Amino acid sequence: MSSTLWDDSPTKSHAALSGDVSADVCVVGLGGSGLTCIVELRTLGLSVVGLDASAIGAGAAGRNGGFLLAGLAAFHHDAAERYGRERAAALYRLTQAEIDRITALTPKLVRRPGSLRIADSPEERADCRHQLEAMRSDGLAVEWYAGPEGEGLLVPGDGTFNPLARCRALADIAIELGATLHERSRVIGIDSSGVHTSDGLVHCRSVVVAVDGRLERLLPELSGRVRTARLQMLATAPDPQVSFPRPIYSRWGYDYWQQRQDGSLALGGARDVGGDAEWTDDVSPTDPVQRALERRLRETIGARAPVTHRWAASVGYTADGLPIAEQVRPKVWAIGGYSGTGNVIGALLGRAAARAVARGDDALLRAFASTPV
Numbered sequence: 001m002s003s004t005l006w007d008d009s010p011t012k013s014h015a016a017l018s019g020d021v022s023a024d025v026c027v028v029g030l031g032g033s034g035l036t037c038i039v040e041l042r043t044l045g046l047s048v049v050g051l052d053a054s055a056i057g058a059g060a061a062g063r064n065g066g067f068l069l070a071g072l073a074a075f076h077h078d079a080a081e082r083y084g085r086e087r088a089a090a091l092y093r094l095t096q097a098e099i100d101r102i103t104a105l106t107p108k109l110v111r112r113p114g115s116l117r118i119a120d121s122p123e124e125r126a127d128c129r130h131q132l133e134a135m136r137s138d139g140l141a142v143e144w145y146a147g148p149e150g151e152g153l154l155v156p157g158d159g160t161f162n163p164l165a166r167c168r169a170l171a172d173i174a175i176e177l178g179a180t181l182h183e184r185s186r187v188i189g190i191d192s193s194g195v196h197t198s199d200g201l202v203h204c205r206s207v208v209v210a211v212d213g214r215l216e217r218l219l220p221e222l223s224g225r226v227r228t229a230r231l232q233m234l235a236t237a238p239d240p241q242v243s244f245p246r247p248i249y250s251r252w253g254y255d256y257w258q259q260r261q262d263g264s265l266a267l268g269g270a271r272d273v274g275g276d277a278e279w280t281d282d283v284s285p286t287d288p289v290q291r292a293l294e295r296r297l298r299e300t301i302g303a304r305a306p307v308t309h310r311w312a313a314s315v316g317y318t319a320d321g322l323p324i325a326e327q328v329r330p331k332v333w334a335i336g337g338y339s340g341t342g343n344v345i346g347a348l349l350g351r352a353a354a355r356a357v358a359r360g361d362d363a364l365l366r367a368f369a370s371t372p373v
């Protein structure tokens with residue numbers, strides 16, 4: 001069983017870093033966030049070297065559910081309560097605009113059928129009603145939905161993509177714009193002389209660390225503010241018995257699935273079933289979570305096709321659900337800790353971090369940043 005559903009696009013390999021090199025900026029982490037940062041840095045005219053411990057999109061960025069949802073990790077009404085109505089609505093609009101940007105840059109990889117939040121219980125149906133009211137009163141597009149999938153909310157404008165194909169496309173764009181990328185180049189230290197791997201050193205004026213899960217491993221000063229968790233998924237062969245035109249979020253966001261155009265399903269979630277064991281940086285799928293996903297697949301979703309892939313990856317959670325987006329050491333910026341939803345916010349903060357590096361500060365970065373706890 002190969003590892004993920006998404007590995008169906010051509011890939012190019014990039015040599016490991018060897019020896020000393022120089023650039024204006026070194027970006028650590030070649031997922032969607034780091035690669036978006038690199039593209040923006042090149043657009044701003046700065047020279048960039050990007051490093052990844054493994055390969056392009058090898059982390060959560062290439063191994064996730066492929067949802068492109070507007071908003072923060074919390075549902076909008078909860079976000080409004082936590083962060084204030086105006087701030088939550090402003091951040092929501094920024095993520096909507098970022099989905100438009102993602103679509104414009106890689107149009108062939110993105111579909112925008114909207115997304116569904118389907119209630120799994122009467123309590124969740126009532127919560128969907130609260131979300132509907134909060135979104136409507138803030139002028140955000142949303143509709144009540146009742147259909148074959150169940151009852152809940154339809155959010156127009158949301159969509160899906162193949163996350164690994166997107167990372168590979170971004171890497172191609174970065175190379176075309178003149179960036180240098182190195183795979184198999186784990187960063188083991190960042191100090192005033194630059195960014196160190198076991199075989200090389202990048203001398204640079206600034207560093208952007210764009211790593212979601214395990215961010216605290218590389219930047220120990222963030223321990224206690226960001227915590228690594230494992231998220232798991234499975235996928236099936238094409239299943240003609242079921243039809244899901246839109247990606248679905250259900251059971252308070254714990255479970256989520258989408259059906260690709262060839263009919264195959266990607267289903268993730270059940271982190272609550274795994275309990276405390278999921279606070280780990282191990283990325284092996286586990287029996288309890290995979291069994292729970294399979295029950296969901298067979299009993300609720302009604303799919304009969306065989307399971308073809310099972311996988312997991314690391315993400316970072318913060319206490320308040322807002323990302324890490326700040327200068328953590330002089331000239332070292334960190335973005336990550338997206339609390340399970342980094343496809344859109346990671347891209348947005350990748351661009352914001354590039355501007356912060358180029359100009360010394362960026363309002364967008366400050367608008368999102370998690371407050372130290």
Ligand SMILES: Cc1cc2nc3c(=O)[nH]c(=O)nc-3n(C[C@H](O)[C@H](O)[C@H](O)COP(=O)(O)OP(=O)(O)OC[C@H]3O[C@@H](n4cnc5c(N)ncnc54)[C@H](O)[C@@H]3O)c2cc1C
Nearest residue numbers: 029031032033053059060061064065067187212341342343
């Ligand atoms: C199963 C699953 C499902 C998810 N579903 C969704 C979804 O549907 N929608 C959504 O928005 N979000 C989803 N997420 C979250 C989302 O995938 C992540 O928040 C996002 O992809 C993070 O991307 P990134 O580029 O910031 O970081 P990462 O993907 O974490 O990339 C970091 C890169 O840094 C590299 N790296 C790490 N340490 C070092 C080091 N020391 N030196 C050099 N390189 C290093 C890694 O190899 C990796 O390639 C999901 C996550 C998982 C795991």
